[in-house]
Amino acid sequence: EAGVTQFPSHSVIEKGQTVTLRCDPISGHDNLYWYRRVMGKEIKFLLHFVKESKQDESGMPNNRFLAERTGGTYSTLKVQPAELEDSGVYFCASSQNWGYGYTFGSGTRLTVV
């Protein structure tokens, strides 16, 4: 079974630019989550999709972040315009049923300079 795939693995952009992160969940997993870890802090929840619908986006920092999930398959997280404080590692996770061990991707390390 293929795992959760994220790309790019690394991205370095300048402040004010736009970046789009992509996550391909495990096939058949209806639940998809985005998390973020900024340096020195714990991993924090951003949002949760059930199929193509946003179930909970309470963790999204502000309106510069836009997440979509096309047809309930892959998801993208766009940051526009990027700020220095957006630097961190962005993780995607998926699960068939909530409450079980979510499978995480390897993350995208975003550096805004």
Place this chain on the structure above:
Amino acid sequence: EDQVTQSPEALRLQEGESSSLNCSYTVSGLRGLFWYRQDPGKGPEFLFTLYSAGEEKEKERLKATLTKKESFLHITAPKPEDSATYLCAVYHAGGTSYGKLTFGQGTILTVHP
């Protein structure tokens, strides 16, 4: 607000020296507690889910236990390959927020040969 605190922040052991990691939590409506292992440059890897006080789970040299206020991850006779960051997370369900994980900052475990 839900809080998860892990201790110690870092732990250095000699191979074969058993020890425990602690995860204390304050959360309303706890539905489960997860333990993950994270290696550098990778995403969290699922280890255990515990659902109720008194529950225990084991996997190789690891054993996780849960009380009403904390969880312990016991490592028996560790090997260098057990070196990693160990993450604790709680999940809760209620309203529109289900399946969301709240993480601790992690314990960095280093096992020396």
